[in-house]
Amino acid sequence: MEILVCVTRVPDTAENEIELNSAGNDIERDDLVYSVNEWDNYAVEEAIQIRDRVGGSVTVITVGDDESDEILRREMAMGADKGILLSDDAFEKADGQGIAAILKAAAAQGSYDLILTGAQSEGGAGEVGGMLAAMLDLPYASLVVSIEESGDNSVKVGREIEGGTIEMNEISLPCVLSIQTGINEPRYVGIRGIRKVANVDIPVQSISELGITDSDVSSSVKRLDYFVPDMGEGAEMLEGDDEEIIDKLIEMLKAKGGIK
Amino acid sequence: MKLFAYITHRDGTADDSAQELAAAAAQIAPGEAVTAIVTGSGEDLQTVCDQITSSFSEVIKVDSSELGYPNGELIRKVLTNLLPENAGILIAHNTFGMDLGPGLSIKLGSVFLADVVGIDKIDGDQLTVVRQEFGGQVSTHVQCSLAAGAVINIRPGSFAADENAEAGGSVTDRSGDTGDLTSGRKFLELVEAEVGDVDITKEDVLIAVGRGIEDEDNLEIVEELAEAMGAAVACSRPVVDAKWLEKSRQVGTSGLTVKPKVYLACGISGSFQHMGGIKGNPFVVAINKNPKAPIFQVADVGIVTDILDFLPELTEKIEEISS
Numbered sequence: 001m002e003i004l005v006c007v008t009r010v011p012d013t014a015e016n017e018i019e020l021n022s023a024g025n026d027i028e029r030d031d032l033v034y035s036v037n038e039w040d041n042y043a044v045e046e047a048i049q050i051r052d053r054v055g056g057s058v059t060v061i062t063v064g065d066d067e068s069d070e071i072l073r074r075e076m077a078m079g080a081d082k083g084i085l086l087s088d089d090a091f092e093k094a095d096g097q098g099i100a101a102i103l104k105a106a107a108a109q110g111s112y113d114l115i116l117t118g119a120q121s122e123g124g125a126g127e128v129g130g131m132l133a134a135m136l137d138l139p140y141a142s143l144v145v146s147i148e149e150s151g152d153n154s155v156k157v158g159r160e161i162e163g164g165t166i167e168m169n170e171i172s173l174p175c176v177l178s179i180q181t182g183i184n185e186p187r188y189v190g191i192r193g194i195r196k197v198a199n200v201d202i203p204v205q206s207i208s209e210l211g212i213t214d215s216d217v218s219s220s221v222k223r224l225d226y227f228v229p230d231m232g233e234g235a236e237m238l239e240g241d242d243e244e245i246i247d248k249l250i251e252m253l254k255a256k257g258g259i260k
Numbered sequence: 261m262k263l264f265a266y267i268t269h270r271d272g273t274a275d276d277s278a279q280e281l282a283a284a285a286a287q288i289a290p291g292e293a294v295t296a297i298v299t300g301s302g303e304d305l306q307t308v309c310d311q312i313t314s315s316f317s318e319v320i321k322v323d324s325s326e327l328g329y330p331n332g333e334l335i336r337k338v339l340t341n342l343l344p345e346n347a348g349i350l351i352a353h354n355t356f357g358m359d360l361g362p363g364l365s366i367k368l369g370s371v372f373l374a375d376v377v378g379i380d381k382i383d384g385d386q387l388t389v390v391r392q393e394f395g396g397q398v399s400t401h402v403q404c405s406l407a408a409g410a411v412i413n414i415r416p417g418s419f420a421a422d423e424n425a426e427a428g429g430s431v432t433d434r435s436g437d438t439g440d441l442t443s444g445r446k447f448l449e450l451v452e453a454e455v456g457d458v459d460i461t462k463e464d465v466l467i468a469v470g471r472g473i474e475d476e477d478n479l480e481i482v483e484e485l486a487e488a489m490g491a492a493v494a495c496s497r498p499v500v501d502a503k504w505l506e507k508s509r510q511v512g513t514s515g516l517t518v519k520p521k522v523y524l525a526c527g528i529s530g531s532f533q534h535m536g537g538i539k540g541n542p543f544v545v546a547i548n549k550n551p552k553a554p555i556f557q558v559a560d561v562g563i564v565t566d567i568l569d570f571l572p573e574l575t576e577k578i579e580e581i582s583s
Contacts, residue, residue: 139443139444143359168451169331171445222404229390235544235556252561
């Protein structure tokens with residue numbers, strides 16, 4: 001099975017507190033720690049496991065700049081066979097549809113049975129996988145938490161819907177799936193693994209090499225700013241030393257029936 | 261622009277989001293008629309259509325045995341066939357809307373707005389909405405033109421339903437206009453979540469633990485606190501993803517909905533998916549070392565500290581008092 005996994009480099013929310021910058025128009029980007037989008041990491045692990053079961057290859061692809069090279073290498077250290085970096089100044093302002101258009105052009109240059117994306121990234125829209133599928137005219141399923149080969153030309157996938165219920169579908173290949181966290185346990189990548197792929201050639205493709213134009217990637221949905229909404233009073237914050245806080249908290253919990 | 265709303269339903273009852281979509285549509289196009297589209301099959305479908313005529317001035321019913329289960333791929337085809345050019349369509353941003361919305365926007369040649377939590381303003385055909393990024397840590401204003409139509413996914417619970425609406429809508433049957441209903445994706449079955457050893461939906465006091473626990477071995481301090489308080493342990497998604505606790509302990513839209521009296525959120529940032537699983541307005545205490553964690557905006561009481569140090573101290577004090 002030839003598998004393409006679309007990944008992206010994002011600020012790591014487990015490592016960073018996301019705050020506004022002093023101008024209040026963007027998040028504070030100095031000192032941010034970046035990593036591969038968490039959902040994408042599950043997608044790459046799933047692709048590797050499928051390849052190991054049925055053969056084939058795993059290609060990881062990203063739209064980004066020079067710094068995105070490191071996440072491709074990280075995913076190759078996990079076990080992906082190839083990396084492709086899609087990079088062009090014209091891509092910088094692309095919205096979700098623009099990213100999907102760039103990925104579509106790259107996917108069309110290969111011959112993939114299965115295309116995976118993460119279910120969402122830091123923006124929380126969860127839109128690129130579904131858009132890419134529609135652009136390629138391929139069947140799509142989102143929020144996938146299980147993939148099982150069934151027959152030559154289809155896979156059985158479980159979608160996680162509300163209440164922890166799993167919706168089982170049969171989907172014909174080739175198809176696009178967006179992967180939800182928890183589908184597997186992504187393997188650990190050590191320094192040695194990263195070193196092994198440090199010198200592997202990763203081809204870079206620009207807008208002209210992909211055969212698309214500025215208008216394909218221009219943004220029709222524009223983010224105007226970042227802000228922190230005034231949510232009213234919020235929580236009553238308990239302050240002081242730990243002992244004082246604990247005494248206050250225990251009193252409150254008792255009053256609310258929290259301590260039996 | 262002409263606005264539509266796609267209504268999801270189950271067992272003959274329209275989803276709560278139906279009225280919320282009507283409310284959101286009223287903010288985008290005040291005073292304009294909004295048409296609901298409901299797909300399905302049989303008597304349940306008619307019941308749902310009748311339920312929502314108070315919120316929508318027109319209800320389009322599409323009845324087909326192939327639409328008995330809402331397969332996002334099929335519904336996309338139906339809507340692409342039914343909607344007029346440059347239409348705006350509102351969809352709930354639940355697991356179905358997430359499946360349907362992005363691809364639908366491509367097929368309609370329109371813009372897509374995901375997970376909208378507020379309408380900021382409409383100026384001619386320029387719509388500005390509010391979204392959240394980074395798990396709710398920051399919000400953004402997002403703007404687009406509605407001239408070529410739009411698919412607008414609305415976060416459930418973000419718009420107040422108008423309970424007194426009297427749109428007096430009529431139901432139109434468009435079952436003949438589904439177009440081609442072949443798809444590469446076939447719905448097979450639903451597999452309900454397994455029931456765990458503890459039913460967190462029936463517990464009055466829950467100690468919920470999130471990513472802040474850092475390591476499986478640290479779960480011990482949460483279990484000890486739960487024992488001292490006579491509470492049950494619940495968790496947020498990352499803890500289940502890491503396989504440290506069973507799915508039956510997960511609170512949230514993709515887990516269980518709980519209705520405790522007291523909810524202690526430990527090392528949980530408070531994403532809307534998590535908070536969406538907490539009902540009945542419990543007393544919420546949030547303990548998190550990140551002072552900017554969104555949970556502090558919705559909790560009753562907040563403590564900024566590392567749970568790994570704080571919880572054992574709290575347990576010790578409670579044990580001291582009880583003995």
